Amino acid sequence: MPGVVINIIIAVLLCWILFITIDIIFRLPEKGGVSGANAIGTTIAADKGSLNGGFMMGNIVCSPDASAGTLLAACGVFVAGIPGGLIAAVLVYIGNRICHDPGYAGTTGALCATFMVAGAGMAGIPADAFIAGMVIAILTIQGISHPYASHLLTKLWRIRA
Amino acid sequence: MFELASFNIGGHELFVLPFGDIVNYFTPYTAALFIFALIFTIICIISKPERQLETAFGTDAIYAKEVTGKDLRFRRFMAIACGIATMGAVTSGDIFNFTLFVSMVGICIIGIVASVKYKHVLNAAFNYGIISMLATIPLFGGAAITLAATGTLSIWELSAMAPAMPGIAKALILVGVMGEGIAPFYAAKAELFRAPGAPYVIMIHVSSLLMFLRVVEIMLAV
Amino acid sequence: MIPLYDAAMIPVYICGIVALYAVIRIVTEKKTLKKLVFLNVMNFAITGLIVLSIPDIMALFAGIAYFVGSTLEANAIASTYAGGKTNE
């Protein structure tokens, strides 16, 4: 029982770092990809938030990005090992095209996450811990407090820009 | 192989036409209804519509309304479809199949008048259409209750086990048929019947009356 | 005797509770666009639930179909709410 909890905490940290890094590398916080993401960003900014963080949150809502890639790759590894992760990456690519997203953040995220989860599996952290971990990680960004999360994301974005 | 148990309603069966589980049959009664439908359908096929005389208001002029071209072909097609559906309904030996034919008659009735361009006719058609759509609830509901309560839909089997069909189902089917064929029974304003094109308009009346006669027979037989 | 919890079930519990939490946040949130952000959390959690319930390759497909579908839906709602294409 405590082992499971520790596994999940480690998974949360790994997922969090992975998807934030990839999203920022792919310039998600720069601007909203579609008009919906734009609108979400400005709404969050108007509500005591920060604009760039808001754009990134809007992009996460409107298209499968690295966070979705991580989750789905974890799911893929959970059901079918590394091939499952690759299938998930392909499907995330299709999902990106469906959602009018020109970037490759989701696909890259899925590929990276596949190897990360598979590697962690050898180190003793099962894939289902990563699924739970990713859910908690996205909860910290999207689900607790939008102003703080957006400010945090904007700070991280400043580092890159 | 097939023996109609309730032969004292419409006579002994003359001819059986099996389509899988749905076994259509002709008794003297249904055969007579079938022939009526057939005659009126043939009349629809071969006759040209009349030119209805109308007086134009304000003048003494009398002009003839004509049904021509595409309109004519469309309405003839609808009337024929209506006739075929009626023939199916009167010979069907299966409750659900009967309800399907009845709802087809309901649609065809709307179709026959739908091409007329007068607003009041279209209004009547729309309202009857809504009713015929609402009437599918009691129709299908009645058939479904019959199936659940007796384990069969065939009129042959149902008539053999006599009062097995629940009263609820009978009432629902009766109301449903009334809804699909309500147009002629609400003729006080006679919107539908003012539409020109006598052979096709008569088809409306023929089909709903025959449907009604048939449902009375089914209700007595099962 | 059903145990109160099962160590292998902890991910499922986490997903379920997060989903429920997200739903409650959606229902209590006032602004439509911010609801969508919480909806995204719910999608993650439900996808996790789907995949964790049946470990099979088809469940992966189902999860991804669900996720992409609801993302598309969120995208469409947000874009329509914002008024469609801005340029042209």
Place this chain on the structure above:
Amino acid sequence: MAKVENLIAIYSVIVVVIAALAIVSLIVSPIGYEDTQLYPKHINTSSPLNPYDRGGVPFGTTEVVAQYPQNSPYLGYVTAYLTPLSALMAISNQYLGTTIVSHPGGIIDEILYNTRGLDTIVETSILFTAFAIASFLYRREEE
């Protein structure tokens, strides 16, 4: 009764009354569910054809409870047959039952096309008629 618009209200009242009577009579004396139904279901969750596995021999007979078994000597032929594609799906995965059975050959095809084929004919004719009405009106408006 004076206006055609009120007809729907009148009809609704009739149906509401009958449905209310039906509920009352159901509560007083439930009509009960007949246990010997046609084409009953039996669920076998471990089969790849999950909700629709009815057993039987391909190209042979399958025991299905039809209304008139004597009427159709080929009853049950369609039920157990799998096309190559559906056979492939069946061995590759456990959870594709609906897709496999909906593919040609399966109990629903058997019922729809063979034993209750007339229903399907009527049903498609209804669709055809309604589309004829809709497309006729639509195209006349276009001109």
Place this chain on the structure above:
Amino acid sequence: MIGYLIAAPFLGLLFMGIHRKVIARIQGRPGPPIWQEILHTLKFSFKETWVPRTASKTLFIGIVFVAIAIWVGALCVVLLGGSLLLLFGIYMVQKMVEHGVGLSPGSPYAKFGGVRSVISASSEIPLFAVIGGIYFFTGSLMISDIIQYQADNGPLLFSLLPAAIAMYIVILSKMHYGPFSIVEAKEIVSGYKTEHFGAWRAGLEISDAIRTVVLLMAFVLLFWGALSPLLLIIAMLIILVSLSFVCAVTPMLNPYDSVTMQLVIIVILVAWMAILGLIA
């Protein structure tokens, strides 16, 4: 059988003549001779025949043949002891015939006649009460079975009086000059028959004649039982004369009153059926 078929039109036309004569006498007029209707029909048969220019030709002609055919069929059903339901089916098809005759020429008068015949669709509903009552008592709808039942248990006229009254009213609504004959009221010329001339009109008259015979005969057979031919004709005559009395002393109702009257009758009958059902 053939003999009956040939005799029926003449008998019917004679009955119609008697009907007119009785009405005239009650109203204090001399009235036409009783063979007037026969002469009438013969005269029409030899007149020039044409089809109006606006008419739908096939329907205009075909409907006349349909009218004759259905009542010949009905006569066969009654004579052979067929299904009562079939007889009433034919009775309802008559409605469509009137409608078709009225609509086919395209003339407004005929059309009004046809539309009015549709309005009086409510007059058919008492028939179902009759059917239901008879089926309830005898357990069969074959006329032969009903006659057999009456031979065993006595006439149905007394045990099923309301049904008999309903059927009487149904016959009444089909008689000329009756209170419910709104389809041929004088304000719309000759109702649905306005445009049918010559041989077509003769055909319609013949079908009317056979109809009169069939309905009267069915009434006697259903509510009294089998009789020898002579007694049958006398019984039919008695009913006819009683009908003529009713026709003579009542005014013709206007369409809406007529429908209302029929609705009242329906309500009474349905109530009676409900009571019957409750007792059983």
Place this chain on the structure above:
Amino acid sequence: MMDDYTIGLVVALIAVIITFYAAFREKNDIHRLIIADLAEVSALAIIALIATDLAEALIIPGLVVGISELMALSEIYLVRENLNRPVKEPFRIEVLDTAPAIIAAILVIYGIVLSGFTGGVVAGTGMVFYFMGKKQTERFALVETVSGYAWAFWIVAFFIFMVLPEYWFFAVMLAGGAIFAKVTAKMSLIGTMRGEKDV
């Protein structure tokens, strides 16, 4: 105590009563159309309670009747009110540029695998979505012709079943394929019939 079926039937009948009560109070024609759509749901609920394979075979015709009447009635309504174009100015959202082609492809392929009526409707949904993303109306007449021939093929297949049952395999394939083509064609017509020529 009541069994499952009776409880279900009571629930479904309550739904029917509510539906008809709504129909009784409603005076607006579009609202009436929507209620008619709701009515289909109540009707199907009663059929679904039977819970055999036959029930499914009955649900499918029920659905067809509902959708076809709805279509005919909506067209009659539009003709009666003389409504030719949308009152609101149309606008585009981004996903409609990319999503329809991919999703339509998925649905059509899956529909072909399913075949039969179900497949037809699934593929038809995909086609409707595809045509919604398109700007010009497509070749209406061609689609109609295809569906007409498909219907004829299905009738042929039915008679093979009834008259020459030994060729049942051929008949199943023909029926499944023909009904698929027919339904897909009919359904995709709805997409073209949306007819926004000015967009």
Place this chain on the structure above:
Amino acid sequence: MNEFYIIILGLIAVLGVISVYIKKSPFDKLIGLAIMMGGVIPLIVLKGYLDVAILVAIIMPLTTIFILQATGRNTDES
């Protein structure tokens, strides 16, 4: 295990229904619909009918998009 799933999913579905009913704007109603489907689709998966679940998950957004075509852009400023 199943009890947990069913309680959570049932709650989600019912909350979705309630939220559809009490919210006024059509957009909020559509979000409520999405919540409800989020409760229903896993129930289909739990029964083992994955192909059905996939199809429902694909067609559900289509229905939403169809409805969105008629809502038009947001008009109330809130």
Place this chain on the structure above:
Amino acid sequence: MNPELILGFIILLAGVAASAFPRERDYISRLIHVEIAGTGLMLVMLAYDETIAILTFVAVTAIATIVLIRVIERGEPCD
């Protein structure tokens, strides 16, 4: 009675009631409420394992939606 069936009945009744007595009288809300009833029906079918019926029903509902949308977007706004 299995839980899907109970949930299905609840949602079906809730949906039918909601679309019969909507809080706002505009077409779109009513249409969305009809979707709820459809979902309830879907659950009932699921409880009885009628999966092909579910597939067909979902697709037909989508098409019925667009048919109604076609009317709504051309009709007069109602209040």
